[in-house]
Amino acid sequence: DPAAPGIDPRRLTDLLARERAAWTEGRPKARALHERAKLSQVHGTPQHWMNQFPPPVPLIVDRAAGARLYDTDGHEYADFGLGATAALWGHNHPAVVAALRDQLDRGLTTLWPHEDHVWVTEELGRRFGLPFWQFTVSASDANRFALLLARVATGRQRILVFHHAYHGSVEQTCAVLTGSGVAAPPGVDPNGVDVRQTTKVVEFNDLPALERALEPRDVAAVLAEPVMTNGGAVIRPDPGFHAALRDLTRRTGTLLVVDETQTIPAGPGGCTGELGLEPDLITMGKCLAGGVPAGVYGMSDSVAAATARYTATGDGGLGSTLAGGALAVRAMRAVLGEVMTERTYTHMNRLASRYESDVDSVIAHHGLPWHVGRLGGRVSYAFTPTPPRNAGQVYSGGGSAVREALWLYLANRGVVLNGMSGAALFSPMTEEADVDLHGELFGAVIAELVGR
Ligand code: PMP
Numbered sequence: 001d002p003a004a005p006g007i008d009p010r011r012l013t014d015l016l017a018r019e020r021a022a023w024t025e026g027r028p029k030a031r032a033l034h035e036r037a038k039l040s041q042v043h044g045t046p047q048h049w050m051n052q053f054p055p056p057v058p059l060i061v062d063r064a065a066g067a068r069l070y071d072t073d074g075h076e077y078a079d080f081g082l083g084a085t086a087a088l089w090g091h092n093h094p095a096v097v098a099a100l101r102d103q104l105d106r107g108l109t110t111l112w113p114h115e116d117h118v119w120v121t122e123e124l125g126r127r128f129g130l131p132f133w134q135f136t137v138s139a140s141d142a143n144r145f146a147l148l149l150a151r152v153a154t155g156r157q158r159i160l161v162f163h164h165a166y167h168g169s170v171e172q173t174c175a176v177l178t179g180s181g182v183a184a185p186p187g188v189d190p191n192g193v194d195v196r197q198t199t200k201v202v203e204f205n206d207l208p209a210l211e212r213a214l215e216p217r218d219v220a221a222v223l224a225e226p227v228m229t230n231g232g233a234v235i236r237p238d239p240g241f242h243a244a245l246r247d248l249t250r251r252t253g254t255l256l257v258v259d260e261t262q263t264i265p266a267g268p269g270g271c272t273g274e275l276g277l278e279p280d281l282i283t284m285g286k287c288l289a290g291g292v293p294a295g296v297y298g299m300s301d302s303v304a305a306a307t308a309r310y311t312a313t314g315d316g317g318l319g320s321t322l323a324g325g326a327l328a329v330r331a332m333r334a335v336l337g338e339v340m341t342e343r344t345y346t347h348m349n350r351l352a353s354r355y356e357s358d359v360d361s362v363i364a365h366h367g368l369p370w371h372v373g374r375l376g377g378r379v380s381y382a383f384t385p386t387p388p389r390n391a392g393q394v395y396s397g398g399g400s401a402v403r404e405a406l407w408l409y410l411a412n413r414g415v416v417l418n419g420m421s422g423a424a425l426f427s428p429m430t431e432e433a434d435v436d437l438h439g440e441l442f443g444a445v446i447a448e449l450v451g452r
Contacts, residue, residue: 004370004383004397004398004399004401004402005368005369005370005383005385005397006366006368006370006450007402007449007450008449008451011448011449011450011451012401012402012405012449015405015409015448015449016401016404016405016408019408019409019412020055020056022408022412023055023056023057023408024057026073026075027057027060027073027075028073029060029072030058030060030071030072031057033072034057034058044058045058052419053420054403054404054407054408054411054419055407055411059071059077059416060072060073064079064092065091065092066090066091066431067079067080067082067090067091067429067430067431067434069091075414076414077411077414077415077416078431078437078438079091079416080418080425080426080430080434080438081417081418081419081424081425082425082427083286083291084262084418084420085261085262085264085265085286085287085425086286086287086291087291087427088286088287088377088425088427089287089290089335089339089340089344089427089429090428090430091429093290093339093427093428093429095335095337095338095339096290096291096335096339098334099330099334100290100292100327100331100334102330103327103330103331106326106330107326108326108327109321109322109325109327110326111321114329114330116326116329116332116333117324119333119337120133120296120329120333120336121133123337124296124298124336127269127270127273128260128269128270128273128298129273129278130279130282130298130299130300131299131300131301131304132298132299132304133296133298133299134296134297134307134318134319134323135295135323135329136294136295136296136297136319136320136323136324137293137294137295137320137323138168138285138293138294138295139167139259139261139283139284139285139286139295140169140295141295141323142261142283142284142296143167143173143223143257143259143283143297144168144170145297145318145319146223146281146283146299147159147170147172147173147221147223147257148310148318149299149307150220150221150255150257150281150303152306152307153255153303153306154220154221154255156217156219156220157198157218157220158198158199158218158219158220159173159200159219159220159221159223160200160201160202160213160219160222160254161173161199161200161201161222161223161224162201162202162203162204162224162225162228163177163201163202163203163204163391163392164176164185164230164394165223165224165225165228165391167223167225167259168261171192171193171195171198172193172198173199174188174192174193174195175195175198175199176201177201177203181196182195182196182199182200182201183195200213200219203391203392204235204389205237205238205241205389207241207244207245211248214248214249214252214254215252219252219254220254220255221254221255221256221257221280222245222249222254222255222257224256224257224258225259225261225262225263226258226259226260226263226270226271226272226275226277227263227266227271227375228390229262229378229423230262230391230421231382231388231391231395231421232380232394232420232423233371233373233380233381233382233384233388233391234373234374234375234378234379234380234382234387235373235387235388235389235390235391235394236373236387237275238389242275242277246277255281256279256280257279257280257282257283258271258272258277258279258282258283259282260282260283261283261284261286263375264284264287264288264340265348265376265377265378265426266375266376266378267376268342268345270282270284271375274376280299280302280303281298281299282297283296284297287335288332288335288336289327289328289329289332290331290334290335290339291331292327292328293322293328294324294328294331294332295323296332339428343428344428345377347430348376348426348427348430349376349377349426351377351426351430351435352374352376352377352378352379352426354435355379355435355439356374356379358438358439358442358443359372359379359442360372362442362443362446363381363446366450366452368446369383369384370383370384370385371384371385371386371387371388373387377426378423378424378425378426379424379426380418380421380422380423380424382394382397383398383399383402402449403421403422405445405449406445407419407422409445410441410442410445413441414437415434415437415438415441424438
């Protein structure tokens, strides 16, 4: 992986070695726990891919509160990772905690509907514009069921995703474009699902390629993030892209599924609300129940009719025993009713835009050919001189060693970013002082890396 443009590779190597050593040195308890974990967990982490996070020994959490993490060795961090949006409202938002405390005495899960389910589906309809909703345990499941229903509704088998999109652990969506066509992403064994059979892939913002892919009318659904957040950047649709995407999908009888899982920081109705989108299905999860596992998918009248057909005889394989469990639905009601408000977004946007301008002024000061992007309460940078238009541009820029160095430098001094992408998220519990600290540290680490 080449160093990001503008960075001195020798300085980067030295800084990385120093910060790795400092991290490991300062965490004897985490080291011992990690050694124990290696005997009962793949790679010594509870989910195998966590071993790709930057620190050589995992950050082992003792507790989390507000927008802060406290590790097992006594270190405290301002948490801008926020569980990759699952903790977007902060780790113990008072409204969520009060709802959960109350629900603990009223039953955790019953496999019967509660009043809260009706309140939540009505509210989702009001915010996101689709009439019918169902519950899942995760956003991955919401995507899995949305794609299945799109196949049922259209009688077609294939799906289309954008290059390097991530939609969760949904096998047929893990596909990228290569010189020789569609393939599993680098590092994913092609012997899982043969994505050449299931999936078409085009670059985001590439309308001619999209049209060519949909014209044979064999694609059940396009599954898309409305603004791409994976690939460690904010990748915005070109002006007119969404209108053309909707037009092309309608014209070819293809359903449009909008995945809002990572774009809830854009506004109280996600990007669907902010950009006025009209998808056939919407999927989301993560932060909806304030950290309790939960997902939902919304659908149009005609997809709802297909759902009713598919499941008319009983077991349809859609759903899970714990989907829409009482605890999750009570928490969702608290989040939608009391947390996901204009006031919350005003705070998130204000701090996120300060953070964005701190990063922007350091980039400008050193003349680095980097770009910082913001989507409401989410900020991340790409190692491209102009705003990236697709994930191909982001990945060809390299820079993973720089991301690792920045993560470690900041974390060794009390600031945690997302372990995978380096993105920062802003919660209603994030404090001004956390943003100040990040701004100072970011200025210092870049000065060291460029040698000025
Ligand atoms: N959609 C998007 C856009 C995501 O980024 C993710 C996870 N990062 C998912 C869906 C799946 O969420 P989960 O892993 O919680 O099922």
